[in-house]
Amino acid sequence: MTQHLIIQGEEVETPDLKALAKMTGAASIEQVAPQAFRLCCARRVEEVGPFCDAARLDWGYVPAGQRLAGFGLLAVDMDSTLIAIECIDELADIAGVKDEVAALTAAAMDGALDFAQSLRRRVALLAGLPATALEQVYGERLTLNPGAERLLREVKRAGLKTMLVSGGFTFFTERLKDRLGFDYAAANTLEIADGRLTGRVLGELVDAERKAAELRRIRDTLALSRAQVIAVGDGANDLKMLREAGVSIAYRAKPVVRQEATYVINYVGLDGILHLFE
Missing domain, CATH: 3.40.50.1000 (HAD superfamily/HAD-like)
Incomplete structure (x- = not known):
């Protein structure tokens, strides 16, 4: 299943995004809100959690196509x-x-x-x-x-x-x-x-x-x-x-x-x- 990595925080620095994209082999980086980004087709790697914690970033792997309207x-x-x-x-x-x-x-x-x-x-x-x-x-x-x-x-x-x-x-x-x-x-x-x-x-x-x-x-x-x-x-x-x-x-x-x-x-x-x- 294709998964994307969502990264968000009060301040999301470009070098952190690039480092996470390289770490996870993400195909691209998409901005979904002023301080929220989707790293498309990202691999699950253990280093993501500690990296984001150190940078005070929230993160989560989401299935591609997970839509709010699919919930009730x-x-x-x-x-x-x-x-x-x-x-x-x-x-x-x-x-x-x-x-x-x-x-x-x-x-x-x-x-x-x-x-x-x-x-x-x-x-x-x-x-x-x-x-x-x-x-x-x-x-x-x-x-x-x-x-x-x-x-x-x-x-x-x-x-x-x-x-x-x-x-x-x-x-x-x-x-x-x-x-x-x-x-x-x-x-x-x-x-x-x-x-x-x-x-x-x-x-x-x-x-x-x-x-x-x-x-x-x-x-x-x-x-x-x-x-x-x-x-x-x-x-x-x-x-x-x-x-x-x-x-x-x-x-x-x-x-x-x-x-x-x-x-x-x-x-x-x-x-x-x-x-x-x-």
């Missing part, structure tokens, strides 16, 4: 993937317990701590926090990761359905769903009583298993095959969801996720995903 669903994680923050850590900051909560979040994302156990412990630490803190985080602290809006716009233009699936909270996913036009969303619901968080989550937790199950449910509803799904995530609790997709993308992700994903994006924005498809 894009599933995206929320915290630290679609958006630049972990919402629960920001809520914890307002509650004065950020260090403890952030440590639990990091352990869960690295895969060192069971996600469901971690989430319950973290949410419990928020007990008594005024519910107005949710709006404060959304309005004052939540920012989209670079390229998020362009990614969603172009994916929808290509005819794909879009899904936001998160171990975070519905307060944020529902607002982002409306704002960005996601077709589907799934997340956890915080219990609120008398205007304050109770420290509990309502219903079944959206953990790693549930994320994967939600993706399968929507995939089946749309009568899609696994090969027609693209999934994007960053933490260990995304791994089972990513395995349900034909193309998985680790976006600025933990090492355990980078090891398994089809493609890894560390340096460019989310719209860099578009350059992996013709």
